[in-house]
Amino acid sequence: MIFLKTEDEIELLRQANLLVGRTLAELAKIIKPGVTTLELDKVAEEFIRDHGAIPTFKGFPNPYGGPFPASICASVNDVVVHGIPNEVPLKDGDIVSIDCGTKLNGFCGDSCYTFLVGEVSEEVKQLCKTTKEALYLGIEQAVVGRRLGDISYAVENHCTSHSYGVVREFVGHGVGRDMHEDPQVPNYGKRGSGPLLKKGLCIAIEPMITLGSRQIFMESDRWTVKTRDGKAAAHYEHSIAVRQGKADILSSFEEIEKVLSDKAI
Ligand code: MG
Ligand code: MG
Numbered sequence: 001m002i003f004l005k006t007e008d009e010i011e012l013l014r015q016a017n018l019l020v021g022r023t024l025a026e027l028a029k030i031i032k033p034g035v036t037t038l039e040l041d042k043v044a045e046e047f048i049r050d051h052g053a054i055p056t057f058k059g060f061p062n063p064y065g066g067p068f069p070a071s072i073c074a075s076v077n078d079v080v081v082h083g084i085p086n087e088v089p090l091k092d093g094d095i096v097s098i099d100c101g102t103k104l105n106g107f108c109g110d111s112c113y114t115f116l117v118g119e120v121s122e123e124v125k126q127l128c129k130t131t132k133e134a135l136y137l138g139i140e141q142a143v144v145g146r147r148l149g150d151i152s153y154a155v156e157n158h159c160t161s162h163s164y165g166v167v168r169e170f171v172g173h174g175v176g177r178d179m180h181e182d183p184q185v186p187n188y189g190k191r192g193s194g195p196l197l198k199k200g201l202c203i204a205i206e207p208m209i210t211l212g213s214r215q216i217f218m219e220s221d222r223w224t225v226k227t228r229d230g231k232a233a234a235h236y237e238h239s240i241a242v243r244q245g246k247a248d249i250l251s252s253f254e255e256i257e258k259v260l261s262d263k264a265i
Contacts, residue, residue, distance in 0.1 A: 002174060002182045004200035009107065010241045010248070013175065013202055016053065016109035017239045017251035019102045023047050024113050025255035027072075033092045033118045037074035040098065041085035045071035048102050056101035056108055056179050065222030073099040073112075075224075080208050080216055080233040081170055082223045092118030095128060097235040101179050108179040110204045111251035112237035116263065124211065124232050127164060129265045131209040131234035134158040134187075138205045142240050142247035146197050152189030155207045159187075165214030167233070170225070172206045175239045197242045202250070206237030 005013065026047050027040050048055045048071060055071030062068065068084070075083035075097040076090065083097075090096060099112035114128050134155045141150040156166050172185030183195055187207045210216075212231035219226060227233055241248040257264040 002195065002201065003176055004198055005176060005202050005241065006200065009176070010200070010202065010250070012105050012107040013109070013239065013241070014250045016102050016104040016107045017111060018109070019048065019051055019053055019104055020100050020109040020111040021252040021255050023100055023102070024098055024111065025259050027098055028115065028256045028259040031090065031096065031115045031117060034089050036087050036089050037076070037083070037085035037096065038087050040074060041070045041072050044100060051104075053102040053104040056103045062222055068223060071100070073097070075099070075233070075235065077232050078227045078230045080167055080210065080225045080227060081235060082225050084221060084223055090117045093120055094118075095120060095124055095232060095234065099235065099237065106177055108175055108177070109251060110175055110179055110237065110239050112206060112235050113253060113256055114234045114236060116265070125265055126162075127209065127211050127232060128234045130159060130162050130164060131207050132236045132265070134207045134209065135205060135236045135238060138207065139238060139240055139247045139249060142197060142203070142205070142242050144197060144199050144242060144244045147192055147194045148183060148185065148197065149189040149193030150191055151205060152186045152194070153191045155205070156188040159207065159209045165210035165212060167208040167210060167214055167216060169216060170208055172204045172237070175202050175204045199243060201242040202239065203242070204237055204239045206235065208233060208235045
């Protein structure tokens with residue numbers, strides 16, 4: 001069941017999503033070689049709770065195992081999604097995707113950004129840049145009158161034109177009172193297919209893109225998803241509201257990229 005949102009509900013979604021952006025900006029300030037993802041998680045959880053919200057990832061149920069133990073997913077290098085924060089220090093040349101969710105006044109924020117740690121290879125930087133471009137190309141399609149498949153196709157086409165892998169097992173989703181609502185928003189698909197996009201449809205668009213093959217596997221912790229070939233993966237996510245003419249981006253990378261300044265890609 002797809003729930004279209006009222007203007008009031010969209011504003012509540014925006015507040016929850018802007019808090020995610022501000023949380024990720026706090027992490028941007030401290031991401032560097034030597035910091036652990038567990039330290040990042042502590043900062044994120046405290047920041048979210050200090051602002052009257054709940055970290056939605058913490059305790060998130062898993063049909064295959066235990067609930068998620070942290071407030072962020074921290075996915076380093078070949079980890080595609082759902083990396084569990086740990087005590088391994090980040091090192092020069094790593095990339096880390098930080099996915100974060102909040103619940104504020106009953107509505108959910110969900111956004112993800114891939115950070116470069118120190119000096120990252122040109123090849124991996126290009127992967128990140130292309131994944132972020134694909135996210136915005138998908139968002140361009142999220143307007144009244146288009147179909148869901150137009151978003152999926154735009155993301156896929158941009159990434160496959162660079163010979164990257166497009167992960168299929170995990171997808172974007174509707175977002176609202178629940179973090180994961182209908183419809184699913186795949187990062188691959190056919191133009192002109194799928195549900196018609198209507199005003200008030202709020203969705204998270206989140207390309208998960210690999211440098212090599214799109215084949216993935218799940219670690220024995222039943223959360224961590226990695227590329228089979230061990231090559232890097234990038235992940236960017238915005239929550240948006242469909243509108244006439246131009247999508248309304250509810251989350252924001254502005255604060256993050258202000259912190260990164262000339263290092264932002
Ligand atoms: Mg997310
Ligand atoms: Mg999401």
